[in-house]
Amino acid sequence: MNRSMKPSHVMILAVFAAGLVTLLLFISRCSTFSNVLLETENSLDRFLLQQSMLHDRLKSAVAEIDRVTQDSQQKPDLPTIYAITPTYKRFTQKADLTRLSQTFMHIPNFHWVVVEDAEKTSKIVKDLLTVKKIRFTHLAVKTQVKLLKKESDPHWKKHRGVDQRNLGLRWIRENIKDKSGVVYFADDDNTYDIDLFEEMRFTKSVSVWPVALVGGLRWEGPICVYGKVLSFFTAWQPEREFPLDMAAFAINIDIIQKYRQSYINPESKLGYLETDYLQSFNIKKEDMEPKANNCRKILVWHTQTVEPKMKQEKRLKALGMASDPSIDI
Numbered sequence: 449m450n451r452s453m454k455p456s457h458v459m460i461l462a463v464f465a466a467g468l469v470t471l472l473l474f475i476s477r478c479s480t481f482s483n484v485l486l487e488t489e490n491s492l493d494r495f496l497l498q499q500s501m502l503h504d505r506l507k508s509a510v511a512e513i514d515r516v517t518q519d520s521q522q523k524p525d526l527p528t529i530y531a532i533t534p535t536y537k538r539f540t541q542k543a544d545l546t547r548l549s550q551t552f553m554h555i556p557n558f559h560w561v562v563v564e565d566a567e568k569t570s571k572i573v574k575d576l577l578t579v580k581k582i583r584f585t586h587l588a589v590k591t592q593v594k595l596l597k598k599e600s601d602p603h604w605k606k607h608r609g610v611d612q613r614n615l616g617l618r619w620i621r622e623n624i625k626d627k628s629g630v631v632y633f634a635d636d637d638n639t640y641d642i643d644l645f646e647e648m649r650f651t652k653s654v655s656v657w658p659v660a661l662v663g664g665l666r667w668e669g670p671i672c673v674y675g676k677v678l679s680f681f682t683a684w685q686p687e688r689e690f691p692l693d694m695a696a697f698a699i700n701i702d703i704i705q706k707y708r709q710s711y712i713n714p715e716s717k718l719g720y721l722e723t724d725y726l727q728s729f730n731i732k733k734e735d736m737e738p739k740a741n742n743c744r745k746i747l748v749w750h751t752q753t754v755e756p757k758m759k760q761e762k763r764l765k766a767l768g769m770a771s772d773p774s775i776d777i
């Protein structure tokens with residue numbers, strides 16, 4: 449048998465080999481091209497990330513300059529408001545603190561003492577505070593285990609924010625000396641009218657006003673006649689000496705310094721947190737200073753933020769497709 453190839457076979461083989469080489473070349477060029485694309489995309493990502501980090505640094509630097517300028521612009525004759533805010537990690541934390549900060553940034557001579565219910569201060573709260581034009585002190589203390597409610601208990605079963613407020617009080621006692629001012633407990637989920645702070649600014653001992661949407665009522669608080677507290681409007685445990693919400697009063701800093709042992713008692717009976725604390729200053733309702741148009745104007749609302757539903761997030765998480773966790777909310 450003639451084993452040598454026919455010229456036509458050689459031709460076919462040559463064309464096939466040339467095609468193969470072209471295909472291989474094409475594939476290799478394609479993969480080089482896609483590598484180049486990928487590399488470009490990566491550098492663009494890196495560039496955008498660097499740009500956003502630079503932007504954040506610039507924003508905090510501007511906020512710091514504003515704070516320093518504000519400090520120099522502080523009117524020495526204007527008492528400072530020290531607002532103590534306990535806060536804890538949850539889906540709505542950043543939203544609540546953003547709303548608060550955008551109220552507080554309009555208040556002159558204001559110092560925000562933010563105390564996290566955590567082992568240590570978090571980056572998310574720190575970043576939020578540093579970019580805002582507000583003087584602040586950032587602290588953290590985790591609520592003692594014995595004060596925590598059981599998982600199955602409703603949220604009101606134990607007092608909340610007590611260890612945090614007490615740490616804020618201690619910080620004020622140790623750091624603010626010989627300065628006129630008032631102390632106010634501003635929970636992170638309430639809504640505040642900026643006028644409230646001008647009402648409380650010149651408090652001599654303890655000033656009071658009504659709070660809306662609390663105690664199962666449209667409003668709860670002092671009933672005042674001719675600039676004196678006559679009684680209190682409340683629907684629950686009216687025998688309490690001061691049936692007031694934490695957002696319903698402010699205390700002069702000299703009183704805070706004078707009664708150095710007065711702290712909020714985490715062991716107070718439910719609903720007695722505020723009355724027990726106010727009673728520890730030996731104050732009588734006759735000595736309280738009614739504010740907000742003789743306690744007839746609402747300037748603070750006990751708005752509680754609803755816990756958002758995360759049904760879809762959980763479903764996607766189970767599929768390994770949850771939302772990008774590197775995007776802070």
Ligand code: UGA
Binds near residue numbers: 535536609694721
């Ligand atoms: C009501 C009153 O308005 C509070 O002033 C009072 O402390 C509380 O009841 C109580 O009896 O202890 P409520 O709206 O039910 O408050 O409580 P939250 O707003 O959930 O908590 C009060 C503050 O403590 C908030 O600033 C919150 O961020 C903080 N908190 C809450 C913590 O620091 N840790 C927690 O685990 C929960």
Ligand code: MN
Binds near residue numbers: 635637752
């Ligand atoms: Mn609340």
